[in-house]
Amino acid sequence: MEVVLLENIKNLGNVGDVVKIKRGHGRNFLIKYGKALKASKENIDLVNKKKAELNQKNITLKKNAKKFYDIINKKNYKFLKRAKDNEELYGSIKPKEIAKNIEDLDKIEIKPSQIDLGKEIVKIGFYEVKINLHAEVIATIHIEVVKQEEKK
Numbered sequence: 109m110e111v112v113l114l115e116n117i118k119n120l121g122n123v124g125d126v127v128k129i130k131r132g133h134g135r136n137f138l139i140k141y142g143k144a145l146k147a148s149k150e151n152i153d154l155v156n157k158k159k160a161e162l163n164q165k166n167i168t169l170k171k172n173a174k175k176f177y178d179i180i181n182k183k184n185y186k187f188l189k190r191a192k193d194n195e196e197l198y199g200s201i202k203p204k205e206i207a208k209n210i211e212d213l214d215k216i217e218i219k220p221s222q223i224d225l226g227k228e229i230v231k232i233g234f235y236e237v238k239i240n241l242h243a244e245v246i247a248t249i250h251i252e253v254v255k256q257e258e259k260k
Contacts (some may be wrong), residue, residue, distance in 0.1 A: 109128070110146075111129060111134050111146060112147045113126075113127065113144050114143055115143055115162065115169070115243075117243055118243040123155070123166060134146075170242050170245060173244075173245040174242075176216050176241050177241055177247045179214055180239065183249050183250070185209050185251055186254060187201055187252070187254065189201070191231075191255045195232040196231055197230050210249075218239060222239055223239055224239070226238065232255050235253070237250075237251055
């Protein structure tokens with residue numbers, strides 16, 4: 109499937125580029141969330157006419173991402189979790205939980221899909237997590253998972 113991009117997308121292309129992608133990725137993500145249009149002559153002409161406007165929108169998104177980057181990059185977030193004696197958590201920490209924690213503490217709305225855990229957080233300890241704020245702006249936060257004391 110070929111699509112024409114409406115915004116810069118990491119590892120894919122820039123505004124106005126026509127790229128070949130898998131059908132599911134195009135239909136279920138790029139087109140659904142307004143990041144691309146099916147590559148037809150009409151859509152390509154439309155994007156080329158609106159390219160300046162789309163680039164301006166992208167610059168605005170990047171500025172906002174940099175503001176958020178300045179607030180959260182290298183910041184530590186602490187999670188109290190119940191754990192077994194071998195330090196394994198009873199439930200892993202999911203991107204949705206991290207996004208909610210960031211929103212509660214820093215008043216920044218981050219979608220769980222922007223959070224890249226790298227590996228699953230299933231034990232007590234320190235973890236480095238990447239947050240894709242924009243195609244060109246990636247923040248790194250530190251997650252500290254601490255054992256919650258059992259109530260007796």
